[in-house]
Amino acid sequence: MSTEPSKPARTANAEFSAGGVVVRGDEVVVIVPTRRGAGGTRVLALPKGHPEPGENPEQAAAREVREEAGVWGELIESLGEVAYTYERKGHRISKRVEFFLIEYRGGDPADHDHEVEQARWMPLSEAAHALSYEGERAVVMRAISRRPSGL
Secondary structure, eight states: OOOSOOOOOOOTTEEEEEEEEEEETTEEEEEEESSOOGGGOOOOBOOEEOOOTTOOHHHHHHHHHHHHHSEEEEEEEEEEEEEEEEEETTEEEEEEEEEEEEEEEEEOGGGOOTTEEEEEEEEHHHHHHHSSSHHHHHHHHHHHHHOTTOO
């Protein structure tokens, strides 16, 4: 019999994703996913997605940034997690997303994948108010506060 605490079982109603706040000077890359938000509204978001088998959160965030935003960079640090719930086909889903601060090194937002309508650079200060989701706006504010030059 083990004396270690058991880990909670992963359920179909819980998800984990990883994403990036990619900064270039005082700008951040944002995306408009093809998947709409509640009520069919267009969403302005940060790149994020589920880890593939064998990926850690940092690797998943870097891959998702490349795929969804067409850019890559140097992972600086974790900006923490955002937790929320949403509904899919009548079921409530609990989701956690860990975001990482990533310093831009190359690529072009025009090179995004088919899951994204548009990827573009936006001033960090504007993104802190314009992103569709409160948790992502808070993550951008954390990124602003951790930038060496400040804004």
